[in-house]
Amino acid sequence: MEYIDRRRSLPCDHGRRWLSFETLAPSPSWGLRHMRTKSAVRLVLFPAALLLSLASIPSDRAPHALRTSDAYAAVDPKADKNYDLASLETLRKSIVQIKDNYVDPSRINPKEMFTSGLEAVERQVAEVMVEFGGQGCSEQGAHKEPGIAATAAADCGHANPNLPEGKVRVTVGNATREFDYRDVDNIWQIPLKMRDVFTFIKDNLVTQNQDQREIEYAAINGMLSTLDPHSWLLKPELYKEMKVQTRGEFGGLGFVISMIDDRLTVRKVLRNTPAFRAGIRKGDVITQIDNDSTVSMELQEAVDRMRGKPGTKVSIYVVRKTQETKKLDLVRALITYETVTSKLLDQGVGYVRLSGFSGTTHREMLGAIKAMKAQNGGSLKGLVLDLRGNPGGLLEQAIQxxxxxxxxxxxxxxxxxxxTLREPKLARNDGGEREFPLAVLISSDSASASEIVAGALKNLNRAVIVGRTSFGKGSVQVLYDFKDKDSGEESALKLTIAQYLTPGDLSIQEVGITPDIELVPARILKERIDLFAPPKTFREADYDKHFFNSFARDEEQAKAARERAVQKPFETLRFLKEETAKERKTREAIEAGQAPEEDDSDDPSDEDGVTLDYQIEFCRDLVAQAATSTNRQEQLRQAKPCAPTRSPTTTSSTAGSSSSGNWARRRSGPGRYR
Structure with a gap:
């Protein structure tokens, strides 16, 4: 997930910022995120930006019915303070942005967007049922991308052969009405037809206690699902949290919390924060915030209650195993959202891990490098930059x-x-960290902004890339924020508006960044040894409706583009990896089709928050023996004779040392920072 500040180079779009984000760069267990887990954890891994509002779009670019004044006139705030479902304020604004800015207009299918929006409403509201005229799936296959197994068309389960083609039957409780959508042949017709349907739904809903904004949000996301996997609407609570993590700083107490077994549980405590100084530990349960019990309290509500202006006070009640509840009166402080972890390794090599790209990442990274230099007598012999599991973030930070x-x-x-609208970002010749060899660690869930960093350092011959092929997301998104005129809350449309190219105009879409030295784990289990155990990963190419490499328009072009883009590693090495008890439980749960439990009890991180695994040690030795060379090609030539001796599966001596290179997947612990 990256952001591009467009104001400097494209003044016609000032007030807006671009971002290309893997908002959701899935981990190997991506498919399990939709399961019901024992620990209800919410973690936002993507950032946000303030963007263009509908009011700044010239009114002659849309039909009269979609102009801003008309959209607002749908509800008279003096006559009715309640939300009017039929006004479709957010949907109208979304339509304008899609029409004006979507990267691939050929993907916009108004009828498909309309029907998918209604299907999403049906899933959202139990009282609503929709049926479309047609013969179902037997006569028309579903849209699919190359390499993706065929799936059922979106409306297969909703087809009614007794209805004429182009008709939809909507049932709300005991009321039924048919709508003709054959005239929805351009995108401007969607909100006009949706207004008729939503008026019918609003008038016939029996239960009125549901927030009707959720119905509109569902319809918008149903429409967006027909475009690509990265365009969707962020509801206000999600957008709010995203902006906090984008800034990288907030007023709070300094710990990460999750709901585990319906209890508000501390997952991590940050050093030098109010929570750390008060003695709060991982595993503590917060039972009360000020005068309110946390029983049945939503996670977001708990978050909001403990955050606040630095210097203000809050009381929390904490219980620890075998101990009584303790009241703690804390003063909020400015908390930095951690994205940088560092440690000085043996041989004078520095190690920096970036878990994301927030507004403070570049500054924190330079501070960490400076501290390690001072610790090592003023210089480093090399640096390992770990981007494994990094889902992305602010593009400007990735560039810096x-x-x-x-x-x-x-x-x-x-x-x-x-x-169109090519915008290159150039190195400014003022980078101060060019005097030492550099190795970059990536994994299959390194995505978006982290792929930009890895691609730039590889293609400009500054660093050797080590690990596994990255996620492969090469598209760019923009966030357009929409403020609700009654509640004042902001939702945001995340819309794909461009692609990005690494140096040499190379697209990594679908294919990812290929490492120079590929490290493949061989897994040791009780019952067997998997010599070439492939990780269970979900990558960009596994999404239905993903973009082709170089944004090719058909399968033939896509195949040719992928063949041009795919590279082979300079060297492939395999290393032994013993399975920990936690990893075994996770594997067994996945194999049984269940979601693994969240458990940090065997976290091997040291006091610096760093897990020294085989891959880090390999990179440490790689840059240490590179002398002073900062050229990738030269480092690879020097690495050739030493690479076999570092492969635990090729010599008995290194195989025996695999325990010291105990490979533990590093990931951002789920939770919310307080």
């Missing part, structure tokens, strides 16, 4: 991180609708 290690060249280029 890359620029810190580069002298010249194009870091990334964004390309807008139909290959």
């Amino acid at each position: 991180v890359s620029d810190a290690f580069l002298e010249e060249g194009t870091i990334v280029t964004t390309v807008g609708v139909n290959g």
Whole structure:
């Protein structure tokens, strides 16, 4: 997930910021996120930006019925303070942005968007049932991308052969009405037809206690699902949390919380924070905030109650195993959202792990490198930059991180609708961290902004890339925020508006960043040894309706583009990896089709928050033996003779050392920072 500040180079769009985000760069267990887990954990992994409002769009760019004044006139605030479902205020604004800015207009199918929006409403509201005229799935296959198994068409389960083609029957409770959508042949017709349907739904709903905004949000996300996997609407509570994590700083207490077994549980305590100084520990349960019990309290409500202006007070009641409840009176402080972890390794090599790209990441990274230099006598012999599991973040931060290690060249280029609006981002020749060898660790869930960093440092020959092929998300999104005129809350449309290219105009869409040295784990289980155990990963190419490499328009073009883009590693090494008790439980749960429990009890991180695994040690030795070379090609030539000796599966001596290289997947612990 990256953001591009567009105001500097495209003044016609000032007031808006671009972002390309893997908002959801899935981990290997991505498919399990939709299961009901024992620990109801919510973690936001993507950032946000303030963007263009509908009011700044010239009114002659949309039909009269969609102009801003008309959208607001649908509800008279003096006559009715309640939300009017039929006004479709957010949907109308979304339609305008899709029409004006969506990267691939050929994907916009008004009828499909309309029907998918109604299907989503049916899933959201139990009283609503929709049926579409047609013969179902037997006569028309579902849309699918290359490499994706065929799936049922979106409306297969809703087809009614007794209805004429182009008709939809909507049932709300005991009321039924048919609507003709054959005239929905352009995108402007969608809100006009939706207004008729939503008026019928609103008039016939029996239960009125549901927030009707949720119905509109569901319809919008149903429509967006027909475009691509990264365009969707963020509801106000999600957008609010996203903006907090984007800034990288907030007023709070300094710990991460989750709902585990319906109890508000501390997952992690940050050093030098009010929570740390008060003695709060991982595993503590918060039973009360000020005068209110946390029983049945929503996680977001608990978050909001404990956050606040630095210097203000809050009381929490904490219970620990075998101990009585203790009241703690705390004063909120400015908390930095941690995205940087560092440690000085043996041989004078520095280690920096970036878990994301927030507004403070570049500054924190430079501070960490400076501290390690001072600890090592003023310089480093090399640096390991760990981007494994990094789902992305602010693009400007990714550019600054890359620029810190580069002298010249194009870091990334964004390309807008139909290959237009090219905007290169160049190294500024002021990066101060160019005197030491650099190795970058990536994994299959390194996505978006982290792929921009890895791609820039690889293609500009600054760093050796080590690990596994990355996620493969090369698209760019923008967030447009929509403020509700009654509640004042903001939702945001995340819309794909461009692709990005790594140096050399190379698209990594679908294919990802190929490591120079591929490290493949061999898994040791009680009952067997999996020599070439493939990780269970979900990557960009596994999404239905994902974009093709280089945004090719058909399968033939896509195949040719992928063949041009796919690279082979310079070397592939395999290493032994013993399975921990936690990993065994996770594997067994996955194999049984269940979601693994959240459990940090055997977290092997040291006091610096760093787990020294085989891959880190490999990179440490790689840069240590590279002398002073900062050129990737030279480092690879030097690495060739030493690589076999570092492969635990090729020699008995290194195989025996696999325990010291105990490979534990590093991930961001789920939870919310307080």
